[in-house]
Amino acid sequence: MGMPLLNRERTMPNVLDALLNLDFPKKDLRLLFVDGFSTDRSMKILDEFREKNLGEYRDVMIVQLAGNIEKAENYCINSVESDEYLWILDSDVYPTPNALNLLSGMATDFDMAALYYTHDRAKDPPPRTGIGPCRSVRMGCCLLSPKMIKVNGAFNEKLGEAPIDAEYCLRAEVNGLKIGFDADHVQLHDVRERVAKWYFPIRETIVRRGHKGWWLREKVFTRRWLMDLALFISLLLMSVSLLFGLPVLAYFIFQAIRKRRVADAFGLTINALIIPVASIIGYIELRLKGAGTVDTLQKKYSSKRDAED
Numbered sequence: 187m188g189m190p191l192l193n194r195e196r197t198m199p200n201v202l203d204a205l206l207n208l209d210f211p212k213k214d215l216r217l218l219f220v221d222g223f224s225t226d227r228s229m230k231i232l233d234e235f236r237e238k239n240l241g242e243y244r245d246v247m248i249v250q251l252a253g254n255i256e257k258a259e260n261y262c263i264n265s266v267e268s269d270e271y272l273w274i275l276d277s278d279v280y281p282t283p284n285a286l287n288l289l290s291g292m293a294t295d296f297d298m299a300a301l302y303y304t305h306d307r308a309k310d311p312p313p314r315t316g317i318g319p320c321r322s323v324r325m326g327c328c329l330l331s332p333k334m335i336k337v338n339g340a341f342n343e344k345l346g347e348a349p350i351d352a353e354y355c356l357r358a359e360v361n362g363l364k365i366g367f368d369a370d371h372v373q374l375h376d377v378r379e380r381v382a383k384w385y386f387p388i389r390e391t392i393v394r395r396g397h398k399g400w401w402l403r404e405k406v407f408t409r410r411w412l413m414d415l416a417l418f419i420s421l422l423l424m425s426v427s428l429l430f431g432l433p434v435l436a437y438f439i440f441q442a443i444r445k446r447r448v449a450d451a452f453g454l455t456i457n458a459l460i461i462p463v464a465s466i467i468g469y470i471e472l473r474l475k476g477a478g479t480v481d482t483l484q485k486k487y488s489s490k491r492d493a494e495d
Contacts, residue, residue, distance in 0.1 A: 187215060188262025190255050191277035192222040197376050198231045200280055206239070210286040216245045218265055220258040223250055256343040256350050263340050269332055276326035278376045288371055289329035292317060296366030297337075298358065300328040301373045320367035322355040327373045337361050415462040434459070 187205075191198070205217070219232050229248070236246040251261055259274065266272045271293065273286060285301055292299035300323035338358050341350045358365060417437055423430035437458065442451035 187273040187275055188218045188220065188259070188265070189275050189277055190220045190222070190258030190262070191224065191228060192255075193224045193226045194228050194277040195224075195226040195231065197278045198228055200376070201275075201277060202231070202235050204280045204282075207283050208281065208286055209283045210290075212242045213244055215243050216247070216270075217243055218247045218249065218262055220261050221248065221250045222255075222258060223252060254343070256341045259350070260340040260343065263330075263335060266332075266335060268336075271332065272330040272335060274325050274328050274330065276375070279326045280374045280376065281327060282371065282373065285327065285371070285373060286329075288368060289327075292366045292368065293329055293331055295364070297331045297334040297363040298323070298325075298328055298355075298365045300325065300365065300367050301371050302326045302328060302367075302375070316370060317366055317368045320365050321359060322352055323365055323367050325351045325354065326375060334358065334363055337363060414458040417458050418462045421459055 189201075194201075221229055221232070229250075232248050236248060240246050249261065251258055262274065263272060271290075273289065275281060279302070281301075288301060289299045295317075296319070300320070302324040338354065338361060342353050343350075355365060417434055420430045420433045434455065438451050438455045441454045442448055445451055445454070
């Protein structure tokens with residue numbers, strides 16, 4: 187198991203208790219915690235866990251690594267032996283006792299098995315019940331097979347935290363690898379963010395648009411993007427008349443009533459105003475760099491296979 191973490195004092199006790207309660211042979215598990223130099227009690231909690239339970243597991247390793255979550259994820263991937271599976275678990279996901287058994291069972295049919303949620307249920311819906319193939323998953327609780335690790339390799343550290351899962355799944359699709367999702371046993375994700383992270387939908391959408399023209403043909407996103415664009419234009423026109431700021435104020439009030447939190451409403455309003463500009467800039471940047479598109483990935487990995495052959 188590989189787990190990147192940073193300042194997870196609040197969630198780590200529950201995550202570690204969940205690991206102890208797994209219905210899976212502990213002697214078959216190597217636990218690797220990659221800490222990004224936490225400033226809270228996260229390391230103390232992990233040290234106490236290791237000292238108390240080291241004999242229960244095949245190994246319990248704690249590493250401190252400077253850098254972002256992508257670098258920590260890749261450290262976990264590079265630490266896996268050639269015949270080992272890698273269970274990636276986020277430090278704010280509480281696995282159920284049967285989680286690893288479920289993932290292991292799915293691994294017979296899929297190169298990546300996930301008990302998390304998809305990036306876009308409207309565009310890429312999982313099966314109503316049971317296990318089924320999925321184009322893209324969030325990798326907060328997933329099992330990577332040796333084949334997945336060998337063929338797909340490491341995460342793209344240049345993209346940043348938000349879209350690395352989507353890009354990894356995109357690359358898996360290009361490489362002909364199978365991703366499975368269990369819609370009946372989605373794991374608990376402990377999220378208590380005060381405001382929305384504006385960069386998350388932006389960067390994720392930029393990568394997802396590489397799937398067969400998804401960028402502007404996705405109706406749900408297009409409608410939201412046009413609304414955000416209208417708000418941004420209203421903000422610009424405030425230099426002409428303050429009346430143009432009324433739509434922005436109305437949107438803020440609507441979100442405040444819906445969310446019942448001023449901080450959440452402020453975050454969503456800022457999110458709506460930034461998305462159009464950041465999306466256009468990001469789209470142009472990706473087009474210039476050729477990163478994240480299906481055509482580019484197909485050419486890249488076709489050339490790689492030809493070179494290997």
